[in-house]
Amino acid sequence: MGGNYLKYYAKKMVDSETSRDTLDEANAADVYESLSQLKGSALKVAQMMSMDQNVLPKAYTDKFQMAQYNAPPLSYPLVVKTFKKYFDQSPDEIFETFSSKALNAASIGQVHQATLEGKKLAVKIQYPGVANSVSSDLKLAKPIAMRLMNVKGKDLDKYLQEVEEKLLEETDYSLELRRSMDLTQKCRDLDIRFPRYYPEYSSERVITMDWIDGTHLSEWIATNPSQEKRNQIGQALWDFYNYQIHELHMVHADPHPGNFLITNEGQLAVLDFGCVKEIPLDFYEDYFQFMDIELVKKPLEFNALLHKMEFLLPEDKPAETEYFTRVFGEMVSLLCQPFGVEEFDFSNKEYFAGIYALGDQVAADKQFRKSNAARGSKHGIYINRTYFGLYNILHMLEATVKTKVPADLMNISKAS
Amino acid sequence: MCRMATKAKTTTKTTAKAKITSKHIIDAYLKYVLTEGKQPPSVFKFANDLGMSEAEFYSHFTSFESIEKGVWEGLMGETLHVIEKDSNYESFNAREKLLSFYYTHLEVLKGRRSFIMIRWTGLKESMKTPDALKSYKEHFLKFAKRIVVEGINGDEIKERSFISDRYNQAFWLQLVFVIDFWVKDTSADFEQTDAAIEKAVNLSFELLSESTLDRAVDFVKFLWSTK
Numbered sequence: 082m083g084g085n086y087l088k089y090y091a092k093k094m095v096d097s098e099t100s101r102d103t104l105d106e107a108n109a110a111d112v113y114e115s116l117s118q119l120k121g122s123a124l125k126v127a128q129m130m131s132m133d134q135n136v137l138p139k140a141y142t143d144k145f146q147m148a149q150y151n152a153p154p155l156s157y158p159l160v161v162k163t164f165k166k167y168f169d170q171s172p173d174e175i176f177e178t179f180s181s182k183a184l185n186a187a188s189i190g191q192v193h194q195a196t197l198e199g200k201k202l203a204v205k206i207q208y209p210g211v212a213n214s215v216s217s218d219l220k221l222a223k224p225i226a227m228r229l230m231n232v233k234g235k236d237l238d239k240y241l242q243e244v245e246e247k248l249l250e251e252t253d254y255s256l257e258l259r260r261s262m263d264l265t266q267k268c269r270d271l272d273i274r275f276p277r278y279y280p281e282y283s284s285e286r287v288i289t290m291d292w293i294d295g296t297h298l299s300e301w302i303a304t305n306p307s308q309e310k311r312n313q314i315g316q317a318l319w320d321f322y323n324y325q326i327h328e329l330h331m332v333h334a335d336p337h338p339g340n341f342l343i344t345n346e347g348q349l350a351v352l353d354f355g356c357v358k359e360i361p362l363d364f365y366e367d368y369f370q371f372m373d374i375e376l377v378k379k380p381l382e383f384n385a386l387l388h389k390m391e392f393l394l395p396e397d398k399p400a401e402t403e404y405f406t407r408v409f410g411e412m413v414s415l416l417c418q419p420f421g422v423e424e425f426d427f428s429n430k431e432y433f434a435g436i437y438a439l440g441d442q443v444a445a446d447k448q449f450r451k452s453n454a455a456r457g458s459k460h461g462i463y464i465n466r467t468y469f470g471l472y473n474i475l476h477m478l479e480a481t482v483k484t485k486v487p488a489d490l491m492n493i494s495k496a497s
Numbered sequence: 498m499c500r501m502a503t504k505a506k507t508t509t510k511t512t513a514k515a516k517i518t519s520k521h522i523i524d525a526y527l528k529y530v531l532t533e534g535k536q537p538p539s540v541f542k543f544a545n546d547l548g549m550s551e552a553e554f555y556s557h558f559t560s561f562e563s564i565e566k567g568v569w570e571g572l573m574g575e576t577l578h579v580i581e582k583d584s585n586y587e588s589f590n591a592r593e594k595l596l597s598f599y600y601t602h603l604e605v606l607k608g609r610r611s612f613i614m615i616r617w618t619g620l621k622e623s624m625k626t627p628d629a630l631k632s633y634k635e636h637f638l639k640f641a642k643r644i645v646v647e648g649i650n651g652d653e654i655k656e657r658s659f660i661s662d663r664y665n666q667a668f669w670l671q672l673v674f675v676i677d678f679w680v681k682d683t684s685a686d687f688e689q690t691d692a693a694i695e696k697a698v699n700l701s702f703e704l705l706s707e708s709t710l711d712r713a714v715d716f717v718k719f720l721w722s723t724k
């Protein structure tokens with residue numbers, strides 16, 4: 082699993098055009114065919130399990146994205162019905178103005194603009210029936226995920242369960258509201274702009290928050306901002322994630338460029354807390370021991386940790402143990418490089434090319450493919466996704482970031 | 498049964514001269530049908546339990562069947578009344594008006610869901626429109642006709658000779674489909690029905706607008722005439 086993950090992400094960062102080649106060609110045509118029959122959240126699951134849509138050639142992903150967003154916008158009468166159900170009033174009775182057409186589509190809902198007491202608000206409304214379809218869609222996606230990841234069905238279940246849980250959470254807007262308010266409150270001292278949330282106009286299917294004017298991150302990068310500005314935004318992003326992971330043990334697990342804006346004042350704004358991963362303490366303690374770059378040089382301890390994290394399995398043969406210890410050792414020392422230095426330059430193409438090369442080498446390796454056991458704790462899925470997403474954005478930003486995690490933030494008991 | 502009768506009598510006593518309206522009769526009838534699982538044994542007994550004479554009953558309804566007809570008619574009437582009262586309604590286009598009708602109608606139907614559940618299968622299976630649904634359907638067809646006319650005027654619906662007069666009949670079939678879906682829907686708060694309505698209405702308007710279908714027909718006509 083680690084291998085597939087690494088490979089696809091690395092590939093994406095370096096060059097998304099040629100990613101088709103990285104898939105086993107013989108398998109590819111089959112997989113695309115099955116994928117093209119999926120819709121909606123099944124597709125999303127397949128993407129999640131394959132870790133990223135860029136596993137697939139661009140032509141395919143374009144088509145799938147269409148399918149995913151093809152849900153026609155909610156009609157205004159249904160928006161009114163939803164409002165009456167939760168607030169006993171229609172939107173135009175509650176707000177001074179309310180756009181009857183949606184201004185943006187979110188993956189499982191749409192965003193309307195409203196004003197109240199002269200303030201601009203964003204009102205996010207969920208499509209009906211999304212929550213109901215998650216579990217059945219997941220069943221559809223399973224065989225495809227098995228293929229993409231080269232993992233036995235039974236082994237896949239623990240990951241699928243984790244994904245299902247997260248997807249269901251994403252459909253619960255009341256939970257999203259509570260988490261958004263909680264996280265933004267706890268992160269208020271960071272150099273980041275968060276919207277204010279309005280619980281009185283929010284429910285299981287509706288979330289009302291401040292409308293933030295600004296430029297989407299990728300558009301902002303296209304305007305060629307100065308290195309200083311890039312570094313500032315990159316740093317804010319890095320600090321935001323560090324703080325959540327090490328201080329709050331709870332992280333916004335969807336670092337996708339679309340979830341970030343640059344405000345007109347040039348500040349980073351975070352928009353969407355639909356996907357939040359709570360990090361169990363024992364997993365945290367194990368996972369972040371890998372950040373100690375000296376660990377790889379202590380074979381016994383490193384080996385013990387790999388076992389604990391389920392990267393090495395009790396039933397592995399000695400040759401497998403040796404092989405995977407070496408492979409994971411290389412991965413860890415490469416991926417944790419930014420943590421070992423004071424400052425890291427994420428524009429470094431060689432670094433990302435190195436990740437890519439390693440991923441490719443692993444994927445092509447017969448031994449790796451032969452072992453079709455699932456490796457790695459289920460909690461890793463969203464944490465890895467978070468870090469890969471973060472690296473990806475920082476690479477897009479070409480930012481240089483002070484990456485050293487302050488010692489007082491890291492509260493790992495070294496004894497364990 | 499016995500207790501129910503006594504209860505009915507006491508109510509009569511306290512509200513001695515209160516006029517019994519059609520609504521009272523409908524409510525009492527539905528309560529009987531839903532709790533007893535069958536119609537009351539006779540109009541005489543039913544009227545008596547309600548504290549009215551049989552003759553008085555006939556001034557409202559001619560039979561138990563006509564009460565059921567009245568229930569359906571009332572559901573449609575209430576829906577049309579609610580949407581037309583809504584201040585936004587006039588500003589909607591034809592598609593939105595139809596959607597608005599469905600969402601409102603389902604809210605109204607919800608109040609009588611148990612009754613609809615026990616009657617629906619029987620009603621749906623009859624080949625021609627059952628008596629109970631006659632005026633319900635009549636009112637809907639009139640409403641659908643207005644939607645079609647507005648749709649044609651607003652360029653949402655294409656007028657096609659011979660068949661556009663029958664469009665409202667197609668909407669009737671759609672309504673039957675929606676109610677059927679709703680009766681079978683087990684999702685929380687019938688959310689799946691909301692999704693079904695969106696899709697059904699969007700599809701119907703796409704079919705009724707100037708579409709591939711027209712171009713296909715046009716092309717076939719052309720091929721035919723040049724042969």
